[in-house]
Amino acid sequence: MEEFILIFRHEDGQKLASPEQMQIWMKQTMDWIGGIAAQNKFSGGNGLPFDDARVVRHNNVVTNGPFGEIKETIGGYIIVKAGSVEEAVEFAKGCPVLQGEGNSVEVRKIAKGDHAK
Amino acid sequence: MEKQELIPHLFRTEFRKITAVLCKLFGMEHIEIAEDIASDTFLSALETWTYKGLPENPVAWLYTVAKNKAASYLKRDALFSKKITKQLIYSSPKEQIEIDLSEKNIQDSQLQMMFAICHPSITTEAQVGLSLRILCGFGIDEIATAFLTNKETINKRLFRAKEKLRAKKVQIAFPCETEIDERLESVLTTLYLLFSEGYYSESRDIILREDLCLEAMRLTYLLIENEQTDQPNVNALLSLMCFHASRFEARKAENGALILYYDQDETRWNKELISKGMFFLNKASQGNKISKYHLEAGIAYWHTIKADTKEKWEAVLQLFNQLLQIEYSPIAALNRTYALSKANGKTEAIAEAEKLQLTGNQYYYALLGELYRGIDNNKAKMNFEKALLLARTMADKLIIQKQIDMF
Numbered sequence A: 001m002e003e004f005i006l007i008f009r010h011e012d013g014q015k016l017a018s019p020e021q022m023q024i025w026m027k028q029t030m031d032w033i034g035g036i037a038a039q040n041k042f043s044g045g046n047g048l049p050f051d052d053a054r055v056v057r058h059n060n061v062v063t064n065g066p067f068g069e070i071k072e073t074i075g076g077y078i079i080v081k082a083g084s085v086e087e088a089v090e091f092a093k094g095c096p097v098l099q100g101e102g103n104s105v106e107v108r109k110i111a112k113g114d115h116a117k
Numbered sequence B: 001m002e003k004q005e006l007i008p009h010l011f012r013t014e015f016r017k018i019t020a021v022l023c024k025l026f027g028m029e030h031i032e033i034a035e036d037i038a039s040d041t042f043l044s045a046l047e048t049w050t051y052k053g054l055p056e057n058p059v060a061w062l063y064t065v066a067k068n069k070a071a072s073y074l075k076r077d078a079l080f081s082k083k084i085t086k087q088l089i090y091s092s093p094k095e096q097i098e099i100d101l102s103e104k105n106i107q108d109s110q111l112q113m114m115f116a117i118c119h120p121s122i123t124t125e126a127q128v129g130l131s132l133r134i135l136c137g138f139g140i141d142e143i144a145t146a147f148l149t150n151k152e153t154i155n156k157r158l159f160r161a162k163e164k165l166r167a168k169k170v171q172i173a174f175p176c177e178t179e180i181d182e183r184l185e186s187v188l189t190t191l192y193l194l195f196s197e198g199y200y201s202e203s204r205d206i207i208l209r210e211d212l213c214l215e216a217m218r219l220t221y222l223l224i225e226n227e228q229t230d231q232p233n234v235n236a237l238l239s240l241m242c243f244h245a246s247r248f249e250a251r252k253a254e255n256g257a258l259i260l261y262y263d264q265d266e267t268r269w270n271k272e273l274i275s276k277g278m279f280f281l282n283k284a285s286q287g288n289k290i291s292k293y294h295l296e297a298g299i300a301y302w303h304t305i306k307a308d309t310k311e312k313w314e315a316v317l318q319l320f321n322q323l324l325q326i327e328y329s330p331i332a333a334l335n336r337t338y339a340l341s342k343a344n345g346k347t348e349a350i351a352e353a354e355k356l357q358l359t360g361n362q363y364y365y366a367l368l369g370e371l372y373r374g375i376d377n378n379k380a381k382m383n384f385e386k387a388l389l390l391a392r393t394m395a396d397k398l399i400i401q402k403q404i405d406m407f
Helices: A019-038 A085-093 B003-026 B028-052 B058-076 B078-085 B103-117 B124-135 B140-146 B151-167 B180-200 B206-225 B232-245 B271-284 B292-302 B310-326 B330-344 B346-356 B362-372 B377-390 B394-405
Strands: A002-010 A042-047 A054-057 A061-064 A073-082 A104-109
Touching (some): A019 B310, A019 B330, A073 A085, B003 B028, B028 B124, B028 B151, B124 B206, B140 B151, B180 B232, B206 B232, B292 B310, B310 B330, B330 B346, B330 B362, B346 B362, B362 B377
């Protein structure tokens, strides 16, 4: 069993959603994660709020937030256990983030010591 | 109380106290001597009280006899004196060894014993067995009945566990501050198992099963009474136990069988225990860490409300979603899927259930049967039939057969 990280990419982090819409997404996300956990395939994860976000650039230039000229922002991630990348992709397909056009979920295998290839 | 009832009653309440205090005094290496002296004390009570009648204060009588027996044991046994009195925690001269059976020392000794017995070096199964024997004063045959096994197996299990505690030189002491959270976690696991053993056991001895649950609650409360162990997760565990225990009366049928949740008369649910559960759940919500006991207590709270509301099932679903992220178990996965069907509808729940693939589990097929009911009755019946093939107990078989007969 390998571990894969599913990274949620939002096309435009500055778009504001209504509290009601946020609540619906939150429930959908919790149900999606709960479904993965119910298959004993959930390893961990976190939401990444925009409060206190900083970007540190070349020459230690620090800017507030991951916004500005960066179009995409990362909204969160989860780590799943999967037998293959295809299985991890199947999990990713259920991610509510994908309801937003232009959003994406990046699936990456986690390198573990000797197993890194 | 009549004499024939009094001795078993005192055995249950006092044996563990005497054992804990003596064991604390002698050290874990000599746990059997502590047990023997405590047993011997009750044997004396049985003999003396039968002929001479009850003493005025039976508990004080027991303590005095236990003290005398312990003191004379220490004096008489030369080998023991050589080997142990040197290591005695109390460094007073041999003739004046103080055996402190005050309430304070009893409580401290029991708490310390709890930490020693629930030491991570022995298996949880052995921890539960030893807890029943040493902390709860259960007889070997009672433990055997509770575990649906025989006395020999339990004796062997307890013997091996004690050997292990000796070999690991486990101290009967309160863990230090840096260790306490981790050690407390292990104590809570044992108390949780002890309670579950009583609540879900297949043993038909209902009184014994309830005793197991009540003992688990008593020991959890012992932790709450102590400032250092009065932690949110301990309160959450006791809250969970109170909510479950509130259904003891309502789930008892006249023939000794169990009445399932949905068939229970909720007016027989114990309101006092439910409000105690809420009290401890409130206390548990101080602090910022959510343990699995918090989540399970939350789920148990919602089950004290029988009405099928959208709000209830949405809350239960989210609690299961969180619980599964902390700790997976097949039963939580199945219950989560049931809550999903109530909150989000059967179609979504069926798709999720099919992914679980818990094909060796009767409850998996019973769930699928329940979800397909009214949607595809053929599939529903087929799944209940698969559940029937996997069911082990007569009670389970009867319940599933009743479902099949409904189609």
